[in-house]
Amino acid sequence: MERTNGQKQPPLGKIARLYYEHGLTHQEIADLCGLSRIKVTRLLAEARLVGIVEITVHSDDHLFVGLESALGHAYPLRQAWVGPAFEDEGRALHSLGAVAADCVTAFLTKGTTVAVGLSGSVAAIPGHLREATGLDLSIVPLTGSKGGVSRAASPHELALSFAAAVDGRAYHLPAPLLARNAQAARVWREDPAVQETLERAVSADVLIAGIGGTAADAGLLVQGLSAAELAGIRKRGAVGDISGRFFDADGAAVPGEVDERLIGPSLEQLRAVPVRIGVARGADKRRALAVALRHGLINVLVTDVSTAEALLADADAPEGAPS
Amino acid sequence: MERTNGQKQPPLGKIARLYYEHGLTHQEIADLCGLSRIKVTRLLAEARLVGIVEITVHSDDHLFVGLESALGHAYPLRQAWVGPAFEDEGRALHSLGAVAADCVTAFLTKGTTVAVGLSGSVAAIPGHLREATGLDLSIVPLTGSKGGVSRAASPHELALSFAAAVDGRAYHLPAPLLARNAQAARVWREDPAVQETLERAVSADVLIAGIGGTAADAGLLVQGLSAAELAGIRKRGAVGDISGRFFDADGAAVPGEVDERLIGPSLEQLRAVPVRIGVARGADKRRALAVALRHGLINVLVTDVSTAEALLADADAPEGAPS
DNA sequence: CAGACGCGTGAACATCTGATCAAAATTCGA
DNA sequence: TCGAATTTTGATCAGATGTTCACGCGTCTG
Numbered sequence: 001m002e003r004t005n006g007q008k009q010p011p012l013g014k015i016a017r018l019y020y021e022h023g024l025t026h027q028e029i030a031d032l033c034g035l036s037r038i039k040v041t042r043l044l045a046e047a048r049l050v051g052i053v054e055i056t057v058h059s060d061d062h063l064f065v066g067l068e069s070a071l072g073h074a075y076p077l078r079q080a081w082v083g084p085a086f087e088d089e090g091r092a093l094h095s096l097g098a099v100a101a102d103c104v105t106a107f108l109t110k111g112t113t114v115a116v117g118l119s120g121s122v123a124a125i126p127g128h129l130r131e132a133t134g135l136d137l138s139i140v141p142l143t144g145s146k147g148g149v150s151r152a153a154s155p156h157e158l159a160l161s162f163a164a165a166v167d168g169r170a171y172h173l174p175a176p177l178l179a180r181n182a183q184a185a186r187v188w189r190e191d192p193a194v195q196e197t198l199e200r201a202v203s204a205d206v207l208i209a210g211i212g213g214t215a216a217d218a219g220l221l222v223q224g225l226s227a228a229e230l231a232g233i234r235k236r237g238a239v240g241d242i243s244g245r246f247f248d249a250d251g252a253a254v255p256g257e258v259d260e261r262l263i264g265p266s267l268e269q270l271r272a273v274p275v276r277i278g279v280a281r282g283a284d285k286r287r288a289l290a291v292a293l294r295h296g297l298i299n300v301l302v303t304d305v306s307t308a309e310a311l312l313a314d315a316d317a318p319e320g321a322p323s
Numbered sequence: 324m325e326r327t328n329g330q331k332q333p334p335l336g337k338i339a340r341l342y343y344e345h346g347l348t349h350q351e352i353a354d355l356c357g358l359s360r361i362k363v364t365r366l367l368a369e370a371r372l373v374g375i376v377e378i379t380v381h382s383d384d385h386l387f388v389g390l391e392s393a394l395g396h397a398y399p400l401r402q403a404w405v406g407p408a409f410e411d412e413g414r415a416l417h418s419l420g421a422v423a424a425d426c427v428t429a430f431l432t433k434g435t436t437v438a439v440g441l442s443g444s445v446a447a448i449p450g451h452l453r454e455a456t457g458l459d460l461s462i463v464p465l466t467g468s469k470g471g472v473s474r475a476a477s478p479h480e481l482a483l484s485f486a487a488a489v490d491g492r493a494y495h496l497p498a499p500l501l502a503r504n505a506q507a508a509r510v511w512r513e514d515p516a517v518q519e520t521l522e523r524a525v526s527a528d529v530l531i532a533g534i535g536g537t538a539a540d541a542g543l544l545v546q547g548l549s550a551a552e553l554a555g556i557r558k559r560g561a562v563g564d565i566s567g568r569f570f571d572a573d574g575a576a577v578p579g580e581v582d583e584r585l586i587g588p589s590l591e592q593l594r595a596v597p598v599r600i601g602v603a604r605g606a607d608k609r610r611a612l613a614v615a616l617r618h619g620l621i622n623v624l625v626t627d628v629s630t631a632e633a634l635l636a637d638a639d640a641p642e643g644a645p646s
Numbered sequence: 647c648a649g650a651c652g653c654g655t656g657a658a659c660a661t662c663t664g665a666t667c668a669a670a671a672t673t674c675g676a
Numbered sequence: 677t678c679g680a681a682t683t684t685t686g687a688t689c690a691g692a693t694g695t696t697c698a699c700g701c702g703t704c705t706g
Contacts, residue, residue, distance in 0.1 A: 013382025020378050021451070022407055022418040025662065032407065036686060041664065047380075054379045055343050057370075059336025084345050084355065095345040128344070348692060359656055364694065 010035055016047040056130075063099075067308045071301060074315035075293040078275070078300050079103070085281075085306040092281060092304065097124025100208070100279045100302045105129065107206045107275050107300075108166070113138040115201040116162055117243035118146060118155045118177065119210020121279040121302075126161035137168030140201045142209060142243045143264035144175035144188070146224055173197045175263045177244065178224065182260035189263060202265045207273040211280035211298070212241040213288045229258055240288020242278065242297055243270060247288075251295025267297065275300060281307040290314040333358055339370040379453075386422075390631045394624060397638035398616040401598070401623050402426070408604075408629040415604060415627065420447025423531070423602045423625040428452065430529045430598050430623075431489070436461040438524040439485055440566035441469060441478045441500065442533020444602040444625075449484035460491030463524045465532060465566045466587035467498035467511075496520045498586045500567065505583035512586060525588045530596040534603035534621070535564040536611045552581055563611020565601065565620055566593060570611075574618025590620065598623060604630045613637040 010033060018024045018032070019040075026044070030037040047053045062068055064082040071080035083099035086092040100121065104114065116122055116139060139162040141155030156172055163170035175194050179185035188194055214234050225233075236256055237248035244262045246254040253259065253267045270276065278298030280289055290311055292298050303311070333356055341347045341355070342363075349367070353360040370376045385391055387405040394403035406422035409415040423444065427437065439445055439462060462485040464478030479495050486493035498517050502508035511517055537557050548556075559579055560571035567585045569577040576582065576590045593599065601621030603612055613634055615621050626634070 011384050013380060013384035014386055016380045016382060017384065017386060018407060020380055021421045023414060024407060026664095027662080028407075037662095038664090038686060039684095042685095045664085052381050054381060056377045056379070057336060057339045057343055058375050058377060059339060061334050061336035061340065063337055063340060084341060084347060084351075091346060098344045349694095350692080360692095361656060361694090362654095365655095368694085 010039070010043060012043060012047050012050070012052055015040060015043050016053050019044055020053060064305060064308070067305065067312070070312055071308060074312055075301075076296055076299065077293065079106075080301045080303075080308070082308045083302075083304050085304040093120065093124045096121055096279065096281055096302065096304060098128045100125045100277070101128035101130075103277060103300065103302050104206065104208055105132070107277075108132055108135055108137060110134075111136050111138075112206060113140060113200065113204040114162065114168075115140045115142050115204035115207045115209075115273065116155060116158050117142040117207070117209025118158065119212070119279065121210040121281070122208055123158055123161075125208070125279075126158070126165045129162070129165035132166045132168075135166070135168070137163070137166055138171065138200070139163045139166075139168050140171045140197060140204060141173045142201050142207070142270075143262070144173050144177045144194075146177040171197050171200060173201075173263075177263070178258070178261045179263060180261070182257065185261050185263055194263065198263075198265060202269040202272055204273050206275040206277065207243075207270060208277040208279065209243045209270075209298075211278045211285055211288050211292050213284040213286075214238055214240060214246075215284040225258065232256060233258060239291050240285070242267070242292060245270065247291065247295075247297060249291055251291055251297055271297070277302060279303075283307075283310070286310050286314070333362070333366055335366060335370050335373070335375055338363060338366050339376045342367055343376060387628060387631070390628065390635070393635055394631060397635055398624075399619055399622065400616065402429075403624045403626075403631070405631045406625075406627050408627040416443065416447045419444055419602065419604055419625065419627060421451045423448045423600070424451035424453075426600060426623065426625050427529065427531055428455065430600075431455055431458055431460060433457075434459050434461075435529060436463060436523065436527040437485065437491075438463045438465050438527035438530045438532075438596065439478060439481050440465040440530070440532025441481065442535070442602065444533040444604070445531055446481055446484075448531070448602075449481070449488045452485070452488035455489045455491075458489070458491070460486070460489055461494065461523070462486045462489075462491050463494045463520060463527060464496045465524050465530070465593075466585070467496050467500045469500040494520050494523060496524075496586075500586070501581070501584045502586060503584070505580065508584050508586055517586065521588060525592040525595055527596050529598040529600065530566075530593060531600040531602065532566045532593075532621075534601045534608055534611050534615050536607040536609075537561055537563060537569075538607040548581065555579060556581060562614050563608070565590075565615060568593065570614065570618075570620060572614055574614055574620055594620070600625060602626075606630075606633070609633050609637070 015029055015033065018029045026037045026040045030040045063084065067082045068080040071077060081099050081103045083095050086095060104125065112135065114137065139159045141159045143155050145154030145156050159170040162168065173194060175188045179188055233246055233254060233256060236254050238246035238254040239249050240247060244264050245267045246259065247267060248254050276298045277300040278292055279302040281304040286307060289303065289307065293301060293311065338352055338356065341352045349360045349363045353363045386407065390405045391403040394400060404422050404426045406418050409418060427448065435458065437460065462482045464482045466478050468477030468479050482493040485491065496517060498511045502511055556569055556577060556579060559577050561569035561577040562572050563570060567587050568590045569582065570590060571577050599621045600623040601615055602625040604627040609630060612630065616624060616634065
């Protein structure tokens with residue numbers, strides 16, 4: 001008995017080619033290579049994940065042109081980018097990341113510095129970025145790393161992912177997101193390395209950050225606070241945060257202990273960045289988004305259809321005024 | 324009653340994005356855009372066809388490494404490229420085109436001139452070529468155009484497709500494939516434009532052509548001949564043709580009326596091209612291929628698995644010697 | 647103006663693909 | 677060396693995709 005092939009590790013590129021270039025079915029590839037059909041399915045999935053298979057859509061069509069321009073009229077925005085809405089949180093995040101990736105890409109030119117905030121939505125972006133070689137991009141984190149709980153991307157890792165994806169240089173902010181107390185925060189801020197990176201961040205060309213709400217789980221920052229802290233912040237009128245800085249219904253900073261413990265640019269400093277991209281979606285972000293938009297905390301919006309529609313409704317009937 | 328969207332032409336890029344970047348299903352896109360699911364399926368197919376959607380496999384894995392090197396040992400070849408085999412002729416052609424496209428691409432460097440022969444297999448290539456900008460490529464047809472019967476790609480159109488695909492320049496051979504008679508052929512050959520293009524062709528760096536058999540329908544050339552002509556050629560020992568030039572079992576040219584009527588390089592002239600890629604597959608091409616390989620009419624082979632295996636068997640037991 | 651042809655459309659079906667789950671294999675630790 | 681946890685594997689099934697067919701509309705022709 002002789003076998004035509006010993007059972008070695010299956011060559012990923014070969015399988016991808018047979019499928020995508022030669023149009024074999026999973027089953028046919030399985031038979032050809034002596035694998036099970038499911039194995040082939042998995043290898044193909046891996047090939048896509050790893051990037052051996054790359055699917056590009058050559059088009060700059062925006063998905064929801066109507067909504068985007070409507071938002072542009074209703075709020076003081078440079079641009080709005082709207083993506084499809086999903087029930088499933090996972091899909092929603094993935095999709096929003098794709099839109100946001102297109103959005104940032106549109107702002108990249110030679111030598112651009114991008115400051116990235118800590119946010120689940122922002123973390124979804126790098127996977128969708130296409131390499132933009134030769135642009136000499138710099139990626140700077142806006143805040144320190146959030147330790148503990150989830151190993152959710154720290155701004156540092158986030159900056160690294162961004163940089164890897166677009167072939168840019170990543171900077172590091174060697175500090176925690178929140179210091180132990182106000183005094184410790186002051187010490188951190190005096191650190192030269194921290195200062196240098198923060199200066200670089202506030203003088204960035206483009207800023208991209210999530211918008212957090214004040215619901216219990218609306219944003220990475222909020223999730224790291226105790227119920228008491230959160231209650232305090234809400235009592236002071238906070239409706240949301242951007243890059244860890246809470247703001248009230250007038251778009252003004254909300255002072256307090258948390259604010260003092262945070263290491264990162266102030267709301268005013270953030271405003272100094274010319275292009276401020278806010279990425280968020282979902283019912284619990286709606287209020288915060290409306291305020292951030294109206295008061296120009298962000299001037300480029302990335303969201304999904306249903307949030308966009310809700311925001312348009314808010315623009316007509318501001319605040320919580322029932323019809 | 325108001326509709327959210329009037330029924331206008333559906334934007335292709337948008338649909339492609341929703342599917343490939345945002346992961347919606349056909350059905351979801353249909354609902355979103357007010358189309359039927361099938362319509363979406365078709366639009367996506369079109370998007371792929373047109374090239375709005377581009378799927379790239381980043382890998383230089385060869386598919387059948389073992390066979391390819393075995394062929395390289397069994398015959399005097401520079402390279403062999405083997406693709407999967409199919410029952411269905413259509414799929415086979417498509418697949419072979421993909422392999423051949425990879426193969427030619429491997430030989431393209433700055434300033435390369437590629438001469439293309441008339442052949443169904445060669446016609447399947449352009450669709451799989453990736454743009455290779457900045458290489459300053461020239462594409463030259465090897466023969467004149469075959470009028471009448473099928474509007475199958477003339478070498479001229481073929482050269483144009485190639486050139487368009489790789490961003491090169493196409494040349495034109497203003498002549499028919501076969502002249503009315505030997506004398507008419509001579510007149511054509513004296514035409515300065517014809518001479519110039521032919522000279523360019525025979526001094527090409529790379530040649531890519533199909534290998535025709537002498538079965539009734541084995542190749543575009545053969546299909547254009549009358550039964551009587553074909554019989555005559557076979558009687559003189561022809562086993563196949565490359566770019567319209569028939570050769571016998573010793574790889575020598577087969578003279579005769581058809582040969583005199585043909586406008587294009589002779590077998591000897593073809594041999595002057597350093598890289599001679601032959602593309603063919605199928606039982607009725609097997610004999611011709613074996614001869615073309617053994618006698619160096621081509622030195623790079625593109626074929627499918629089953630043909631490759633047959634050729635290896637032929638190499639062991641040459642000619643029609645039964646075991 | 648009637649008929650015929652061609653194109654575009656959607657319904658039904660067949661196939662392909664991807665997800666879930668349980669069994670098997672493997673690795674790691676004791 | 678054994679057992680337990682983790683990973684890998686393949687069977688089954690639900691859902692997604694693509695193909696085929698028949699219909700209807702518009703257009704061209706006689």
